[in-house]
Amino acid sequence: MRRFLLWMLPLAVCFLLPSCNTVMAGARTSKLSQLRVSHNGRFLVKEDGSPFFWLGDTSWAILQKATREDAPNQPSVLRYLEDRAAKRFNVIQCRLVRNAESTNAYGQAAFIQGNFARPQIANGANNDYWDMADWFVSQAEAHGLYLALLPIWANNVPNHDPIVQNPVIAYRYGHFLGNRWRHKSHLIWVMGGDPVRERDVDNPERLRMTRAIAEGIADGANGDTRFDGQADYSTTLMTYHPRGGGRSSSRHLHQEKWLDFNMIQTTTSFEFRNYKTIAVDYAKEPPKPTLDAEVAYENSLSLSRNAPPDKRIQPWHVRKAAYWAVFAGGFGHTYGHRSFIGWVREGEQLGRGADIPWFKSLDAPGAAQMTYLRNLMESQPFLTRVPAQELIADGQAEQPNHIQATRNADGSYVMLYLPTGNAVTIQMEQISGKQVKARWFNPRQGTWQAIGEFAAAGTKRFIPPSHGRDRDWILVLERNGTKIR
Template identity: 30%
Template structure:
């Protein structure tokens, strides 16, 4: 598809006919050979720096989408998360007035709607950004009360095939903000509030619908690339930050770890930093590294199930804690700290979100949902946290392609108390010993064991600034492996306290 004067031409709508534009094989990203990282079609490192833009296809016109994508490209974002069949609903038209389906039938995509999606996917591609396609929001499998939606085991394969054939090589998140294993959450909360002995709840395993959707996507992609029988897309689910007591944790692999189609593990550490309302547990947003560590460890037990891991929805910048205006909102420091900690704990990248941007609220057109102080997406577009995400990627990529796939979490090199929650000092290193990096969110002195470095000769030491991506070198004298534990004191300047220590052999530079 090509745009001319702001007007696009499209082919006639026929189910399972590929789009009028092509996503080439060079667009693909896949797990690395050890399953821990992501790589591009040439086998080179791919760092997942994602922005959250759930309603991009639905609420922005083409000019606005270009403004948005240009901003994110300028800040180093490599991925944008966007939903095809959005949470707005099956009867809600997009900005152009087009509905997603004909006659409310998810097996009959409405061509003008999806042609516009094509145009934005291609626009992102031209700017060096990959769309992570979310085919549908989770409510279309089931709602909070456990009622079935329009995506069923019988309709999901057809819709999945359409998505796969039309958008091959795009990474995909099957559904968003729900889990396969579900009870009636509405009743669980009401009964707990009422007190007494709760009844036994009907637990439904919706994973057959997930499997059907995944199978359809894979079949569609293979049809689009000349009936390949070997290609597998980068595919995951986007769990909630909550789970039911006694059930699997809210991690993609906890529910679906035995599925061959699950090629990426993901969690949502969420937006709340206080204990959950019983009896439904949730992740603590100030401990986003915790589910990352658990996913990473799960893959370590069996190499056949090692997958790249991501926190796919940490706290959004400019969102109230738990989305409630009675609580403070998350700022740049919060999201910056969480991103560094997640990546150093083993994540293959990071996901950022600005609250008004993820929903694309527009005054007088699309009201903000009230979960943050911002109510216009263009204002939140320039929040400082979005600019600071690129420096996490820079610190990792600056170590060079030769060591990129050798990076491992290194919490064991932290000596003494590493700190709790988002005050935790977090470390990563090159498994071959050419460098170590340690992120401190507090500015307080910390001690590390340096014996993982392959040599004590000519080590270059620096403090990397997470606010602007610059290095401040300092003199470091290594006295040999017998003097392994070294205490470092971060600089105090520039109005912030978080820094990343970098120690690397000069031979690796």
């Protein structure tokens, strides 16, 4: 039997008192399906087993800077949620707090005297930081959006902070979160937060803190209060946001029992090869889903020291990052725009070229083109999709011309991403059936163009309708008779 720890008794009592639970989200019932890992360990699925294609957007600072209502320097955050839902995004990545000193747009502090062990709770509705968080959690749900929530931004929490030094504090904070939203099925918990080397989980104290927060969240969600390393993680979905530079959570945490899927941060630059990082994750055992959750922020200046100081990430870079990662084996993808990650308001100018207010960037081309990505991936059987570089007989090249291929396991369809409209020769016998229907998909406009029908034998060279930078195409080959859904 799990041992009950006496030091946890005050925490258990606190969660039973109304003053500790004002406007508890747990009183509501979630309308979004709980997500879980698919049986083959490659994807996420809903409760009924149907596939979930993760199309995320990044708004790290939204809970610190957004407002419920229209304000002089920005409209209500509802405008953002409505727009992202309309564009078929289904996940918003954001941090609950930046650090222990975090406040929101109303000046409300998250914690008493910067102490993670003491969340600032006030009686009544809309009176504290966590009331605003409750409201946002519920509004995201109402718009059909899952939230990938970071309990802390690890890079902004120094090693001397009590939450790092004392795992009890880390557990109690995690328990506070898990309990508060224990009936919300649309929350995905993301540990970490872009940690620099000395604040990453290869530091034993940071690993201990991360494990304690994760256990606290799971125990809070399950109504348990025993901090003994025996939490039931079956009711939660968790991952870890790693350092940038093409690193994955799998580097240190792949075997952690709380880590359901891997998350990669490729970092914003013009030269990236995220298909390689995805492939490394895909080869690990046991299999776990993986995705690139931070790469190539649209309209951003590059984070690379060798990049031109005034050159910005374009929609073409955004599309390359997305299709390379997904076709290499990612179960989804996260988009980002420089205006949203720091939540730029009217009159603000932040680093790396963040000089356009978020509400003036809602219709950035790259964001709209992510809709086409999701539409394409959901047009074919999804849970049996695998990487398929063996299909390429000729035409392969390195970045920026790298061709990435994916197919259904039974060979009923094949898709290849050609980033510069480069010609490619295909091993046609890899496609099942006798005849193959070929079409071009335009990822810039979401449109189709017929090519013709060919025998599923030998090799066949395909030349896209246009060639060059910003002239990417997707070659779709289907067994004759296969229908787009």
